[in-house]
Amino acid sequence: MRAVYLFKRDLRARDNRGLAYASKRHKEIVPLFIFDKDIIRDLKVDKKRLVYLYKALALLSSQIKVYCMQGSTEEVLKEVFKTAKPTHLYTTTSYSWSGRERNKVIKSICQAHGVEYVEVFENFLVRPESIPQKKVYTPFYTEWIKRVDLTEEDPQDFKVPDLPLPTLKDLNIDFDSPEPFHPEDCFERLRSFPFERYEELRNYPAIDGSSRLSPCIRFGVLSLRSIFKTAQGRSEQFIKELAWREFWYHIAYNFPQTKDLEFQEKRRNIRWENRQEYIQAFFEARTGYPIVDAGIRQLKEEKWLHNRMRMIVGSFLTKVLLVDWRIGEEFFKEHLLDYDEVVNIGNWQWTASVGADPKPFRLFNPILQAQRYDPQCEYIKRYIPELSDIPCEKLHDPIRYALPYHKPIVNYYQRISIAKELYRALS
Ligand SMILES: Cc1cc2nc3c(=O)[nH]c(=O)nc-3n(C[C@H](O)[C@H](O)[C@H](O)COP(=O)(O)OP(=O)(O)OC[C@H]3O[C@@H](n4cnc5c(N)ncnc54)[C@H](O)[C@@H]3O)c2cc1C
Known part of the structure; x- marks a missing residue:
């Protein structure tokens, strides 16, 4: 009996439960990956992000032979079924909205083709549905940590x-690119990352203090079990971050309406201003707030953004420019290498104070955040080198000091009082 194994977000041969499950039941397996043209179009995937995916597939192809085909899922599967004549198709369970549809x-x-379809649970340490419904992270974590299953397969x-x-080679892709993220680095990064210092360093965007494993997780180059085991006993904070990822899946599973709607019902009618000139200035990194603009530049250049910066720019867009969080979510979708629909939506709602794990009104004052988390302006100056000669205290506070740079598009203090009123009116 021959089976197809359809890889999706689990691009590895080792410690892959789906592949392991299929291999215990079938002597012949047709490993398959589909470059689904509809997904690529919807994600507006650009070259940098495709290069990462190709490289991850090249790495997988160095471990086992993988057939890689382009087209719609339907066209490709029909051709594979006709050619390979499998009895079964195995793939991983999906908990994202688009993954479930697919x-x-x-x-x-x-x-329709008489092929038995089998889903295998993978890509999580705990099944999102196995935890009694929680709306707040801390009680979720208490339950989650008790259930973590580290059995490798x-x-x-x-x-x-x-x-x-066709295999990847037949697609004739040019892999050469100077991007900062390479799937083949995932293993060394996991091995050498100083987890002991994670809690101390993770908030400073100028420092290489967070794991940068998010693309490895997003594409499944590393198993979550291997990551958890490496961090275990060395950083509880890091393990908690892995749980945040699963918390958002737990929320999406229990509250599927949050794909489009705010988790907090009372905050579903915020009258966002959505002013086009503000949105454009934000997208083009010319808000006049160096810390915000540096973040947008990092995102666009590296296709990755430090977590502290995701919170600062997200808060700026929603609470200072009064732009709908969905516009920010789309912007990140277009640029992030680690883009994950469920995690991104959860975090954007959280940042905009409309989501789960609520606090009345979370604020990330860009002036205080810059002073605290980029005290020497290393981050700002790295991404906005034209400001290298300006004293750092001035770069922190563009309201107080006139800079030879874009004028701040809004006054933070004035805008935040408008935002507070807007939110208060809905409370
Ligand atoms: C507005 C906004 C949007 C975001 N969008 C995404 C996204 O599309 N995809 C994504 O993977 N992360 C997203 N995050 C979460 C977080 O910023 C990234 O996971 C993290 O910056 C990745 O860098 P790292 O691997 O160095 O993280 P580390 O700090 O080393 O954390 C380790 C891992 O834990 C998980 N993690 C960490 N923080 C979070 C979090 N807040 N929520 C969920 N999981 C987390 C990630 O898998 C991460 O790789 C978003 C955060 C914000 C505020």
Whole structure:
């Protein structure tokens, strides 16, 4: 009996439960990855992000032969079923909104072709549905940590049949690019990252103090179990961050309406200003607040952004410019290498104080944040080198000091009192 194993966000051969499960039941497996043209179009995927995906697939292809095909999921599966004649198709369970829709499509194509469809649980340390419904992170974490399952599962030996289907090499992709993130670095990064210093350093965007493993997690280059085990006993804070990821999936599972709607019902009718000139200035990194603009530049240049900066720019867009969080969510979707629909939506809502784990009105004052987390302006000057000669205290506070730079598009203090009124009116 021959089976297809469809890789999605689990691009590794080792410690891959889906592949392991399939290999215990089938001697012949057809490993498959689909570059789904609809997903690529919807994500507005640019070259940098595709290069990472190609490289992750190249790494996987160095471990096992993988057929890589382009087209719609339906077109590709039809061709594979016709050529390979499998009895089963295995893939991982999805808990994201778009992933669930896609799995439904895959299942119905399988059913139409008499192929048995099997989903295997992977990509989480705890099943999102196994924890009694929680709306706040801390009680979620208390339950989550008790349930973490670290059993590793490697695939048994299986044969990959020779089929007239393309592999990555046949797609003729040029992998050369100077991007800062490479899937092949995931292993060394995990091995050498100083988890003991994570809590102390993780908030300073100029320092390489967070793990930068998010793309490795997003594409499944590393298993979550291997990451958890490496951090265990060295940084409880880091383990808590892994739980944040799963908290957002728990929220999405229990409150599926939060894909489009604010988690907090009372905050569903905020009258966002959505002024086009503010949105444009934000997208183009010319808000006049160096810390915010540096963040946007990092995001666009590296396709990754430090967590502290995600909070600062997210708060600035929603609470200072009074722009709908959905516009920020789309912007991150377009740029982030580690873009994850569920995590991004959860965090944008959290930052805008409309989501789960609520506080009445979270504030990230860009002036105080810059003073506290970029005290020497190393981060600002790295991404806005044209400001290198300006004294740091001036760069922190563009309201107080006139800078030879974009004039601040708004006065933070005035805007924040408008925002507070707007939120208070809805409370
Ligand atoms: C507005 C906003 C949008 C975000 N969008 C995304 C997104 O699309 N994809 C994404 O992976 N992360 C997102 N995050 C969460 C977080 O910023 C990134 O996971 C983190 O910066 C990645 O860098 P790192 O791997 O060095 O993280 P580390 O600090 O080293 O953390 C380790 C891992 O824990 C997880 N993690 C850390 N913080 C969070 C968090 N707040 N929520 C959920 N998981 C977390 C990630 O998987 C991360 O790789 C967002 C945060 C904000 C405020």
